[in-house]
Amino acid sequence: MNTMPFGEIASLAIDSFRSAKVRFMLTALGMVIGTASLILVVTIGMTGKQYIMNQIQAIGANMIYAYYEGGGNAAVSTVQQDLLTVDDMRAVRQQVPGIQAASPMLEIHDRISIGGGKERDILVLGVDPDYKLVRNLLIVNGRFFDEQDSQARNKVALVTPSFAKKAFGGNAIGQTVKVKDLSFVVIGVFRERVETFGQSEIAEDTILIPYSVGRYFTSTDAVTQLFFSVAAAGNVSDATEQVRRVLQSRHRPESSYKVENLTQLIAVAGKTANALTVVLFLISLVTLIVSGVGIMNIMLANVRSRIREIGIRKAVGATNREIRLQFLTEAVFISLSGGFVGTLIGLAIPFSVRFFTDYRIPISGLSAIIAILVASLVGIIFGTVPAARAAEMDPVTSLHYE
Numbered sequence: 015m016n017t018m019p020f021g022e023i024a025s026l027a028i029d030s031f032r033s034a035k036v037r038f039m040l041t042a043l044g045m046v047i048g049t050a051s052l053i054l055v056v057t058i059g060m061t062g063k064q065y066i067m068n069q070i071q072a073i074g075a076n077m078i079y080a081y082y083e084g085g086g087n088a089a090v091s092t093v094q095q096d097l098l099t100v101d102d103m104r105a106v107r108q109q110v111p112g113i114q115a116a117s118p119m120l121e122i123h124d125r126i127s128i129g130g131g132k133e134r135d136i137l138v139l140g141v142d143p144d145y146k147l148v149r150n151l152l153i154v155n156g157r158f159f160d161e162q163d164s165q166a167r168n169k170v171a172l173v174t175p176s177f178a179k180k181a182f183g184g185n186a187i188g189q190t191v192k193v194k195d196l197s198f199v200v201i202g203v204f205r206e207r208v209e210t211f212g213q214s215e216i217a218e219d220t221i222l223i224p225y226s227v228g229r230y231f232t233s234t235d236a237v238t239q240l241f242f243s244v245a246a247a248g249n250v251s252d253a254t255e256q257v258r259r260v261l262q263s264r265h266r267p268e269s270s271y272k273v274e275n276l277t278q279l280i281a282v283a284g285k286t287a288n289a290l291t292v293v294l295f296l297i298s299l300v301t302l303i304v305s306g307v308g309i310m311n312i313m314l315a316n317v318r319s320r321i322r323e324i325g326i327r328k329a330v331g332a333t334n335r336e337i338r339l340q341f342l343t344e345a346v347f348i349s350l351s352g353g354f355v356g357t358l359i360g361l362a363i364p365f366s367v368r369f370f371t372d373y374r375i376p377i378s379g380l381s382a383i384i385a386i387l388v389a390s391l392v393g394i395i396f397g398t399v400p401a402a403r404a405a406e407m408d409p410v411t412s413l414h415y416e
Contacts, residue, residue: 038348041312044305045352045392046359049385052298053360056381059291064376066283069208076275077148078242078254080261083270096269097236100225102261106242110256114245117145118237119215120228124193128181136177137217138193140228141241148243149206149216156187156202164224171198172222178203180219191221194231198223215239250275302388305352306396313345313400324407338405345397346390353389357382 082097100118107113120140125133145151146158159170171191178186178200186200198221206216215238229235244253258273265271317324324337361382364375 037312041309042348042352042355044308045302045349045389046356048298048302048305049353049356049389050360051301051356052295052385052388053357053378053381054363055294055298056291056378057360057364057375059287059294060376060378062290063284063287066287067280076244076247076250077150078244078250078257078273078275079239080242080257080271080273081239083272095236096265097234098240098261098271099235099237101235102264103237103240103242105264106240106257106260109260110242110253112244112246112249112253113242115144115147115243117142117148117241118225119145119239119241120225120232121215121238122193122228122231126181126192128177134180134219136193136219136221138221138223138228139215140223140225140231142225144243145222145241146204148241151204152207154203154205156200158202158204159222159224164226167224167226169196169198169227170201170224172202172204173200174216174218174220175203175205177219177221193221193223196227196230198227250277299388302392306349306392309345309348309393310396310399312348313341313397314403316344317341317400317404320404321407324404328407334405337407338401341401341404342394342397345400346393349389349393349397350386353386353392356389357385360385 080098082095098118103116103118107116118141122138122140124136124138126136127133128136143158143160143164146153151158153172154175156172158172159168162168163170171193173181173186173191178184181191182189182200186203189200190197191200192198204222206214225237242253242257244250254273254275254277258271261271261273262269327337361377364377367373367375368377
């Protein structure tokens with residue numbers, strides 16, 4: 015006996031769908047929703063991960079920062095502190111390859127009369143011109159001081175938007191601000207590219223001045239922190255360790271220095287975003303499973319309503335395998351058609367956002383492939399029971415069924 019070709023089985027499945035179009039579309043609708051949601055949750059997860067990474071990277075361009083942590087377990091007096099200096103920064107630049115920018119940071123605190131005579135605690139940071147590159151700062155208005163300003167020890171300053179609004183009503187360029195009785199001309203307004211909510215060295219009311227000028231306010235050549243930036247993101251971890259070794263070699267063995275970068279923070283953020291994506295992915299799989307149960311129920315009802323047809327087919331020579339394959343094909347077709355439409359919808363939404371807006375939402379082609387494969391798998395798994403029940407029917411009993 016010749017086996018019925020798959021093309022004929024597929025044709026029978028399509029004819030079955032045509033005879034019950036509404037039932038077919040409603041059954042496939044669950045798969046449409048399930049596969050579309052699967053692709054969208056992956057897209058949402060990737061978008062969230064990209065956003066988090068961009069936010070972290072905006073804090074500093076491949077940044078490495080170092081500061082003095084302490085002198086061991088015993089209490090260390092101010093005189094005994096082995097603080098970092100500008101010479102340490104120069105040594106790092108000479109000995110660590112890949113360092114493209116570096117800046118010391120000198121921290122000065124002062125009380126300045128702003129906003130109608132009210133005195134406020136102001137943070138003044140003495141930095142080099144490279145600080146703008148290392149910290150990836152955004153110049154809102156004006157300019158950043160350059161090497162010429164630094165070498166000439168020009169008394170110029172940049173202020174935060176908050177300080178500019180409180181002290182000068184917003185228009186700060188060309189205004190004068192006094193730091194420890196020394197007048198500075200404001201040449202720019204700056205801010206961090208992302209809001210760090212006070213978790214960085216830059217406070218709400220901060221003034222930046224050249225380190226060469228800020229050095230006048232201190233009695234030593236010690237600095238609060240050293241900032242470095244490497245050319246390639248892949249070199250950050252190695253460069254961090256090399257910076258640590260250089261600094262430690264230049265100071266007492268018992269002195270401790272913290273040398274850190276954003277790599278660990280990026281790794282944690284990436285793992286968090288991936289975990290969120292997995293959770294959303296599992297939720298969307300629940301939708302697909304529910305859709306699969308719906309397909310199984312419909313196919314069981316379909317088998318029951320076509321008992322006589324099954325009996326006639328078996329009477330004219332159809333084998334159990336062919337009957338099983340016919341109903342399994344119908345279940346897979348329902349699942350795949352819904353999965354295909356859902357995939358198109360799931361991809362169309364992020365593509366539309368990218369086309370009509372400036373947002374570059376990441377699109378995963380792999381998620382579309384997974385959605386189609388899962389839809390096929392759902393059809394096979396939940397179509398197996400109805401197909402087996404149809405194949406096991408007795409042809410004599412089926413022909414007498416009314």
